[in-house]
Amino acid sequence: MSSQSKPTFKNPVIRWVDSRLPVFSYMHAEYGTFPMPKNLNYFWNFGALAMVTLVVMILTGIMLAMQYTAHVDHAFNSVERIMRDVNFGWLLRYVHMNGASMFFIVVFIHIFRGMYYGSFKQPRELLWILGVVILVLMMGTAFMGYVLPWGQMSFWGATVITNLFSAIPVVGDSIVVWLWGGYSVDNPTLNRFFALHYLFPFIILGVVMLHVVALHVTKSNNPDGIDVRGPQDTVPFHPYFTAKDSVGLGVFLIVFAFFVFFAPNYMGHPDNYIQADPLVTPAHIVPEWYFLGFYAILRSFTDDWWFFSWFLSWIMDAKLAGVLAMFGALVVLALLPWLDTSKVRSNRYRPINKWIVISFAINFVILSWVGGKPAEEPYVSIAQWTTLYYFFSLLVLTPLVGWMERPRPLPASISEPVLKAGGGGMAGATAAKMEKS
C-alpha cells in the first residue's frame, strides 16, 4: 500500500514524457504496484474479462462497420457479403455476434460476484451504480446491434421493443414515432440504430473508465468482505494479478473460441437468417437470450394476473405496469447498497442471506428460461411468480434478513485466515471486530 513511491525510468524518452505527462507513473501506480487483496478468488477475473470483451467488441465492430450498409434494402445482403466475400469477414462477424453473448455472460457473473461478496456496500456504492449504468447501456447497445443485420428477429424485435414506449401515458405514441423516425420501423430507424450502436460503446468505455477510477479509489473488495488492514494483506497488481487474470482470460478465450468456431449460431435465432419482412410476422418473437429475464418480467403483467388486478389495475394498464417493472428491475438493482441493511459484506459470513442471493440468481435463471417460452400455461404463472420473487427478494427479504440475521464471526484480517488456515481458535477473538463501516 505504501509502496507507491515514484518509479525511476531508465529510458530518457520515457523520463522526459513522464515528467510532463505522468502516464508511465500512473500505469506503474495503478497497474504495477497497485495493492490487491491477496485472497481474491477467480470470481475477481470477470471485471478484466469484461474489459477485454468490450475492447474486442469495439475493434471487431469498427471493422464490420467498414463493410456494413445501413439501409433496409442492403443491410441483410451486406452482412452476407461480409460472411462470404470479405477476407476473414466470417470470423469478425461471428466474434462480434458471439462476443455480445460472452459479454453478458461475463457481466452477469461479475454482478453475481458483487452481490455475493457484498462488493456493492459502503464504500463502493457509486462503483456499483456505475456498474448498473454500464449494464443498461450494454442492453441498449446490444438491442440496437441486433437490429442491424435486418433479419426477421431484428425487425420484429425492434418493433416490439420500441412499441413499449407507447405505454407511456399521453405522449407515448408521439415518442414511438419520434424513435422510429416515421410510422413504422423502417430505414430511418435502421440508420439511427446504426449511428447509436456505433456511439454507445464509446459511452460505455467512458463509464467503464469511471468505474475503474472509482474502483482504484475504494480498491477491490475480497471474498471475506473485510477491509485491508495493511501491506501484509495485499500483493501488487503486477505480477500477481496480471498472472491470475491471464489464466482466467485463457480459459475464457477457449470458451469464446469454441462458440465462434464450432457453434457460432447456437446462441442466435435461426429466423434472423431470413431477411426482414414487415408483412410476415414470425410465429414467436423472442429477444436475444440475455434479455429474456427482463422480457419475462415485462410479459408477466397481464390483465388477469391477481397481483396486477389487486394492486395496480386502478392506476395503470397492464402494458405500462410491465414496462415500469422491467425498468424497475434495474433501478432496484442499483439501489441494492441501501436495500441491504447488513454491515457484513461477504455472504461467507451470512448464513441466511447467502441463500437469498443464491436463490435470487436461480430465480433469474428461471425467469430467463421462461422468457423464451410461449405465453401460455404453465409458463405464464411461472413467470409471474418468479417476477414477484425478483422484487420480493430485493425489496423485502434483503432488508429484513439484514436486520434479523446473526452473522458468523469475521476474521480479524485477510492474512489471518491465510496464516492460520484450518485453525478454529480465532473465532472468539474476532467476534468483537465486526466490520466497523
Place this chain on the structure above:
Amino acid sequence: MRNAFKSAGLVAAAAALVGTLGFAQPAQAAGEAAKPPQMEWSWTGPFGTFDRASAQRGLQVYTQVCASCHGLEQVAYRNLTDIGYTEDQVKEFAAQFEVEDGPNEFGEMFFRPAEPSDKFVSPFPNEQAARSANGGAYPPDLSLIIKNRAHGFGGIGQNFLAMLQIKGFSSGADYMHALLGLGYVDAPEGVDLLPGQWYNEYMPGGAIAMPPPLYPDGVEYEDGTEATVEQQAYDVATFLAWASEPKLEERKQTGVKVLIFLALFTGLLIAVKRQTWADVKKH
C-alpha cells in the same frame, strides 16, 4: 466458509451454463410438426468437410428441379470451385444462364450469358412475379435455408447435448432432407387442404404450397448414383448447407488450430501463475 464459496461458484456456473446453452431455442411452435430424423452429415463435427460428390449431385438437383422456382441469390457461380469444380467447368456452367446487364452505350438493358462473377440467376425478377407464377405462394430463396430452418431439437437440454456431441449435427439439413425426402404422405383424416396445397408432415401446420418436387430418377446423376427421392433430398441438403455456410471448412480448420494454441497457451499461463503465487500461498 469454503462451502459457501463452492455453492456460490456452482450457482454462477449453472447460471452461466444455462445462459450459454440456450435460450436461443425459439419458443416451441404451436402447430406441431413431426421431428425430422437425425442424419449423418459430412460437414458436422470439428473436422467436418462437405462431401464434394454429394454437393455436386445436390447442385444438379438444385439446377434441374429447385431452380425453376427458388433463387440462390447470395451465391456466385465462382463459389462453385469450393465444391470441387474447376474454373473452366464453372465458366461453362454459368454460361448456360442469361443475366440482365446494362445499360449499354445506347442506354439499353441487354441479356448476356452469366459469368463466374455473377450471382446465381433467380428464376423470377421479383417477389410479385414469383407469387403470381406460384398461385400466391412465395418460394423462399435457398441461400440460407439450412441456417434459417435450424431450429434444434426441442428443449434447451437436448440442444446442449446435441452441441456437445463430437459428431455434431445440422438440424436445418435434417429438416430439409425430411421435408423433401420423407414428408409428402397422404393427409391424415381431418386435415383440410386448400386447392394448391399439399400435405407434408414436417411442415409446421402440415400444409405446404410446394408440390412434391422430387421423383425417383427425376434427375439422372452424372456419377451414376441411383437417384432415389431420399438420395436427391440428402444431396440437395448437402449442397444447400454449403451454400448457407461456404466458409464452414475454413472456420472449423482454423478453430482446431486456435483451440490447440489456446489450450497450450493457457497451460503456460497456469504454470506462470502458480510460479508467481508460490511464495504468497506459503506465507
